[in-house]
Amino acid sequence: MSKFLKGGNSVRIRNIIKKLIKNESTIDENSVDDVLLNAIMNGEDINREKALTIPAVSSAVGLICDSFAMIPIKLYKKTTEDGKKQTSELEDERTNIINNDTKDTLDGFQFKKALCEDYLLGKGGYAYIKRSGNKFTGVNYVQDNKIVIEKNTDAIFKNYAILVDGKNYRPYEFIKLLRNTKDGASGIGYTKEISKCLETAYKRILYDLDLMRTGGNKKGFLRSQKHLDKKGMEELRIAWNNYFNGNSSCVILNDGMEFQEASNTSVENQLNEKNKTFSDEVKEIFHIGKTNEEFIKNAVMPIANAFCTALNRDFLLEKEKKSFYFAPDYTELIKCSIKDRYEAYKIAIETGFKTRNEVRYLEGDDALDGLDLVNISLGSVLLNPKTKQIYTPNTNKMVKMAETNEENEQDNNSNIDEDVKGGEQNEE
Numbered sequence: 001m002s003k004f005l006k007g008g009n010s011v012r013i014r015n016i017i018k019k020l021i022k023n024e025s026t027i028d029e030n031s032v033d034d035v036l037l038n039a040i041m042n043g044e045d046i047n048r049e050k051a052l053t054i055p056a057v058s059s060a061v062g063l064i065c066d067s068f069a070m071i072p073i074k075l076y077k078k079t080t081e082d083g084k085k086q087t088s089e090l091e092d093e094r095t096n097i098i099n100n101d102t103k104d105t106l107d108g109f110q111f112k113k114a115l116c117e118d119y120l121l122g123k124g125g126y127a128y129i130k131r132s133g134n135k136f137t138g139v140n141y142v143q144d145n146k147i148v149i150e151k152n153t154d155a156i157f158k159n160y161a162i163l164v165d166g167k168n169y170r171p172y173e174f175i176k177l178l179r180n181t182k183d184g185a186s187g188i189g190y191t192k193e194i195s196k197c198l199e200t201a202y203k204r205i206l207y208d209l210d211l212m213r214t215g216g217n218k219k220g221f222l223r224s225q226k227h228l229d230k231k232g233m234e235e236l237r238i239a240w241n242n243y244f245n246g247n248s249s250c251v252i253l254n255d256g257m258e259f260q261e262a263s264n265t266s267v268e269n270q271l272n273e274k275n276k277t278f279s280d281e282v283k284e285i286f287h288i289g290k291t292n293e294e295f296i297k298n299a300v301m302p303i304a305n306a307f308c309t310a311l312n313r314d315f316l317l318e319k320e321k322k323s324f325y326f327a328p329d330y331t332e333l334i335k336c337s338i339k340d341r342y343e344a345y346k347i348a349i350e351t352g353f354k355t356r357n358e359v360r361y362l363e364g365d366d367a368l369d370g371l372d373l374v375n376i377s378l379g380s381v382l383l384n385p386k387t388k389q390i391y392t393p394n395t396n397k398m399v400k401m402a403e404t405n406e407e408n409e410q411d412n413n414s415n416i417d418e419d420v421k422g423g424e425q426n427e428e
Contacts, residue, residue, distance in 0.1 A: 045195065045199075046191055046195050046198045046199045046202055047191060048121045048122060048189075048191055050198075050202050051121060051190070051191050051198050051202070052121075053202065053205060054198065054201050054202060054205060054282075055279075056201070056278060056279040056282040056283075057190075057198065057201075057282055060282050060283065060285075060286040060288055061117060061120055061121065061286070063288065063295075064116065064120065064286060064288075064299050064300060064303070065113045065116040065117050065120070066113065067295075067296070067299075067300045067333060068112060068113070068116045068300055068303050068304060068307075069108075069109045069110075069112040069113040069116065070109075070332060070333055071112075071300070071304050071328045071329065071330060071332075071333055072095075072099050072328075072329045072332070073095060073098045073099060073307070073308065073311065073326055073327070073328055073329070074089055074095055074326070074327060074328075074329050075089070075090045075092045075094060075095050075324060075325075075326055076088065076089055076090065076324070076325055076326075076327055077090050077323055077324055078323050078324075078325070079323065090324075093136070094136050094315060097136065097137075097138055097139055098111070098112075098139070098311070098315075102138055102139050102140070102141070103130065103137060103138025103139070103140075104138060104139065104140045104141060106141050111127070111139065111141050112307075114141050115127065115141065115175075115177050115307070116177070116303060118143070118144040118177070118189075119177045119178070119179050119187070119189075119303060119306075120179065120189060120190055120286075121189045121190055121191050122144035122145070122189045122191075123144050123147070123178075123186040123187055123188070123189060124144055124147075124176055124177060124178040124179065124181070124186055124187040125141075125144070125175075125176070125177035125178075126141075126142045126144060126147050126162075126174050126175070126176060126177075127139045127140060127141050127142065127174060127175040128140040128142055128164075128169070128173060128174055129172075129173055129174065129175060129314060129315065134317055136315060139175060142164060142174075146164055146165065147162060147163075147164060147186075148162070148163040148164070149161075149162065149163075149185045149186050150162075150163055150168075151183060151185060158183055158184070160183070160184075160185040162174055162185075171184075171185070171314075172314050173314075174314070175310050175311065175314055175315060176310055176314075177303075177306060177307050177310055178306075178310075179306075180193070190285065190286075194285060197278075197281070200278075201275075201278050204274065204275060204278075286299060287299040292334075293334075296330065296333060296334060300333070301328075301330075304328040304330075305328070307328075308325075308326040308327055308328055311326040312325050312326055331362060345359045345362075349375055350375060350377075351375075352374045352375050352376055355371060355372050355373060355374055355375075356368075356371035356372075357371045357372050376393055377393070379394060380392075380393060387400075388400050388401045389401075
């Protein structure tokens with residue numbers, strides 16, 4: 001009898017468990033249609049692709065990368081002749097490699113733009129340097145997600161190796177454009193630095209997308225006073241999806257079933273205001289000022305200088321590093337309107353800062369004879385601090401400072417003598 005009761009109880013318990021499993025509603029992450037709910041449930045991190053779907057971020061990154069790619073990188077040499085320091089621009093194959101033909105599938109513009117995007121959103125911009133002996137023959141851009149850094153454990157004498165597809169390379173074989181780095185091997189992009197901020201903005205976009213997909217219909221819950229079988233649940237699910245996808249104008253609810261609307265939160269009610277605030281925050285994060293000068297100074301110039309510093313370290317021979325250096329040319333980037341530009345040229349010519357032929361060169365015009373002279377005002381007084389000579393163009397006279405002091409003393413003495421003679425005559 002006890003065995004029968006025991007067996008009957010086990011059967012009864014199994015039946016109860018089956019009913020519970022049948023009535024239990026489980027949520028499968030892969031079957032959730034709401035893209036916002038799916039993203040929240042999966043706990044997805046913000047990567048570059050998702051960050052670039054945010055309009056404010058995509059616009060800021062595109063503007064900075066395009067502006068940086070426009071800057072020509074030039075090679076200069078410092079020399080000293082007759083005690084005078086001079087700087088001259090060099091025509092070198094390396095500048096052609098960086099600005100025009102990288103000897104890779106990317107041209108110079110695409111190469112610099114790709115490096116800049118990895119600098120901002122990835123762990124850094126990397127480019128493999130191709131050499132033939134002591135000659136640099138090209139650069140090959142490498143995506144940052146293909147780069148693996150293998151560092152040592154010494155906190156003082158840091159060293160590392162770069163692995164690409166399992167092959168080991170030394171640091172000097174790569175140009176490295178790194179942001180916010182602490183080890184010189186890899187940097188920290190904005191996707192990690194402000195990941196929570198970007199994640200919030202990304203989910204707002206998903207919410208907007210979900211509203212568009214549902215036609216702006218209210219979200220809520222269905223409450224049923226009686227249990228629906230599997231067929232009834234499937235029919236209700238199909239009708240509900242058709243309604244929210246815009247394929248149906250209404251949903252007919254059976255007796256005992258009602259729709260309860262979910263109340264909007266304060267975040268939903270202030271969505272547009274938050275999107276505008278986020279756009280302003282992105283401009284501050286990427287240092288995009290209100291004027292072109294602020295944008296170039298704060299957003300573009302630091303990247304250009306960092307790139308040239310990386311070139312000076314790894315794209316020059318050791319014997320060249322004392323006198324050669326790479327530098328950005330901002331001429332094309334800072335060109336303003338014709339009126340403002342010509343007024344600046346006028347000031348430069350009148351003050352003798354530039355000659356007329358130098359100005360014509362900046363505008364892409366040919367040099368003309370007789371326009372290489374420096375303008376000097378006749379009212380100017382020029383001092384040579386080394387020879388202590390003073391030249392006055394108005395009188396075409398050059399004297400030394402010592403001679404000038406002696407002449408002043410002689411003039412003072414002569415003035416005193418004249419005053420004494422005048423006093424004696426008055427007494428007589």
